[in-house]
Amino acid sequence: MSKLTRDQAESFAPDSGTLSRGRKIAKPAAYTNIGADDRAIWGTALGSSEYLSLVDLNGPAFRCSCPVKKLPCKHIMGLMLLVADDPSLATSDERPEPLTEWLTKRDGAAKAKESRASGEIKDPEAQARRAAKREANVDQGVQELRLFLEDILTAGLAESGKRTHDVWDNMRRRLVDAQAGGLANRVESLRGLVSQGAESTEQALVEITQLNLLCQAWHNRQTLDEGELSYLRQQIGWSRTTSSPPDECRDWLVLSNERRYEDGLNSQRIWLLDPQHQRFAYLLHFASAAGGASLPGGFAPGRSLNGHLRFDSTWSPLRAELEATNLLTEPTPISPxxxxxxxxxxxxxxxxxxxxxxxxxxxxxxxxxxxxxxxxxxxxxxxxxxxxxxxxxxxxxxxxxxxxxxxxxxxxxxxxxxxxxxxxxxxxxxxxxxxxxxxxxxxxxxx
CATH class of the missing domain: 2.40.50 (OB fold (Dihydrolipoamide Acetyltransferase, E2P))
Structure with missing residues (x-):
C-alpha cells in the first residue's frame, strides 16, 4: 500500500493554483474506483466528465484523461491528497487496464534509457567524421567571433550599442550555423548589456572577457585534459552529457528550489548539499509554459533526497542530473x-x-x-x-x-x-x- 504523505503530495503541485483547486476536490464524493498499491495510485475523478487519474509512484509520474496538459492536474492532486489523508479510501484491488499498459511502457522506456547510457557507439568512424566536421565549423565561428569582439572594443561600447540589430543578428546566426549555440546565446546576452548603456558597462566587459576566454580556450583545446575539454564544449554549445559515473552520495539535502518564468519558459534551479563531503550541487529543469509542460516536483526545501547524482563535468562538478530514484522516500528534516x-x-x-x-x-x-x-x-x-x-x-x-x-x-x-x-x-x-x-x-x- 502507498505511504504517500500529504506534504509529499503537495510538493508535486506545479503551481499554487493547481494545489488550491486540488484541495477543493479532495473529497471522497469527488472520486470513484480509488485504488493504491506499492507502485501506483489510481481513481476516477467525477466532474463535468469522468477522468481517469493515474500516479506511478516510481518517479513519480502522472497521467490523467482530462484535457489539461500541465501535470499533475487538479484531479491528480485531489486524488493524492485524498489517499495521503485516508489510505482506507483506496478499496479498488485491481489496476485498471490503462494503468497496467502505461506502467509497462514506462518500464520499457527506463530499460531503453539504461541501454543508451551504456555508451556503446555503433559506428565509431562515422562519429569521428561528424566530430571533425563540427570542430571545423566551430573553428570558423570562433574566428569570426574574435574579430567581432575586437571591433566592439575598437569602436567602444557606446558606439557598439548603436549598431543595427542586423549586425548582432548576423553574428548570432553565423555562430548558430557554426554549431556553437552556447556562444550565440552569450552574444545575445552581450547585445542586451551593451544596449543598456553606461549602467551595464562593467557587466558587458565581463561578458566580453568571458567570450574571449572561451575563444582562446578553444584555440588551445589540444592542451586541455578530457574533463576540461568536455566542459569547454558544453559552454560552446555541445549537448550536455552525463557520461561520468553516478556520484556515490545517496543522501542530498534540498536547500532551495528557485522557480522563474522568462520568455515563455519556466525554469527551476534546485540547490543541494552533500552533508558527508560538505559540497554543493544543483539540478536545472526547464518547461515550456505555452506547451503546458510542468516542472518536476517533489523537491521540498529542508528535506533529504535519496538518490545518485550524475554530474555534467568532472572538472567543474556543480550542475548534475538526478539518477532515476523514487522521490517518495521518507523525508528527513535537515539536522542543525x-x-x-x-x-x-x-x-x-x-x-x-x-x-x-x-x-x-x-x-x-x-x-x-x-x-x-x-x-x-x-x-x-x-x-x-x-x-x-x-x-x-x-x-x-x-x-x-x-x-x-x-x-x-x-x-x-x-x-x-x-x-x-x-x-x-x-x-x-x-x-x-x-x-x-x-x-x-x-x-x-x-x-
Whole structure:
C-alpha cells in the first residue's frame, strides 16, 4: 500500500493554483474506483466528465484523461491528497487496464534509457567524421567571433550599442550555423548589456572577457585534459552529457528550489548539499509554459533526497542530473549539526572560497556559499547581511523576499544558504530559523 504523505503530495503541485483547486476536490464524493498499491495510485475523478487519474509512484509520474496538459492536474492532486489523508479510501484491488499498459511502457522506456547510457557507439568512424566536421565549423565561428569582439572594443561600447540589430543578428546566426549555440546565446546576452548603456558597462566587459576566454580556450583545446575539454564544449554549445559515473552520495539535502518564468519558459534551479563531503550541487529543469509542460516536483526545501547524482563535468562538478530514484522516500528534516559543519562561520572565509571557485571556473552564473551567525543590518541606510565578526555585504538587487527574511530572522543570528554572481552581493536562497529550514528563493512561475 502507498505511504504517500500529504506534504509529499503537495510538493508535486506545479503551481499554487493547481494545489488550491486540488484541495477543493479532495473529497471522497469527488472520486470513484480509488485504488493504491506499492507502485501506483489510481481513481476516477467525477466532474463535468469522468477522468481517469493515474500516479506511478516510481518517479513519480502522472497521467490523467482530462484535457489539461500541465501535470499533475487538479484531479491528480485531489486524488493524492485524498489517499495521503485516508489510505482506507483506496478499496479498488485491481489496476485498471490503462494503468497496467502505461506502467509497462514506462518500464520499457527506463530499460531503453539504461541501454543508451551504456555508451556503446555503433559506428565509431562515422562519429569521428561528424566530430571533425563540427570542430571545423566551430573553428570558423570562433574566428569570426574574435574579430567581432575586437571591433566592439575598437569602436567602444557606446558606439557598439548603436549598431543595427542586423549586425548582432548576423553574428548570432553565423555562430548558430557554426554549431556553437552556447556562444550565440552569450552574444545575445552581450547585445542586451551593451544596449543598456553606461549602467551595464562593467557587466558587458565581463561578458566580453568571458567570450574571449572561451575563444582562446578553444584555440588551445589540444592542451586541455578530457574533463576540461568536455566542459569547454558544453559552454560552446555541445549537448550536455552525463557520461561520468553516478556520484556515490545517496543522501542530498534540498536547500532551495528557485522557480522563474522568462520568455515563455519556466525554469527551476534546485540547490543541494552533500552533508558527508560538505559540497554543493544543483539540478536545472526547464518547461515550456505555452506547451503546458510542468516542472518536476517533489523537491521540498529542508528535506533529504535519496538518490545518485550524475554530474555534467568532472572538472567543474556543480550542475548534475538526478539518477532515476523514487522521490517518495521518507523525508528527513535537515539536522542543525549538518548545517554547522557545512557552513563558514564568517563572510570573509566564505567569499575567499568562492573566489577560488571563480578563478577555476569563471563561466558559472553563480556560486554557492553557506554562512552561520548571519544577521540583517543597516549600513548607510541600506539593508546588508553581516556576520558575527563585523563583515557585511549588500543584498543582490534580485532578492525579493526581504520582508520574509526580516520576519524569519528577527534579531537572532541564523545560518543562511546564499549564492553570489559577482562576489560583491548576496542572494539568500534558504535559511535555518528557530530549528526549521525555510526557503527564501523566488517562485514566480505563476499559475
Amino acid at each position: 549539526d549538518v548545517l554547522t559543519q557545512a557552513a563558514h562561520d564568517n563572510l570573509l572565509d566564505a567569499i575567499q572560497c568562492v573566489q577560488m571557485q571563480r578563478a577555476q571556473n569563471p563561466f558559472s552564473e553563480q556560486w554557492p556559499l553557506m554562512v552561520s551567525g548571519m544577521r540583517l543590518a543597516s549600513l548607510s541606510g541600506a539593508l546588508v547581511l553581516a556576520d558575527n565578526r563585523g563583515h557585511a555585504m549588500a543584498l543582490d538587487p534580485d532578492f525579493k523576499a526581504t520582508l520574509r527574511l526580516m520576519h524569519l530572522a528577527g534579531p537572532a543570528p541564523c545560518t543562511l544558504f546564499m549564492s553570489t554572481r559577482d562576489g560583491q552581493t548576496l542572494l539568500p536562497l534558504g535559511g535555518h530559523f528557530a530549528d526549521t529550514w525555510h526557503s527564501l528563493a523566488s517562485d514566480n512561475t505563476g499559475d
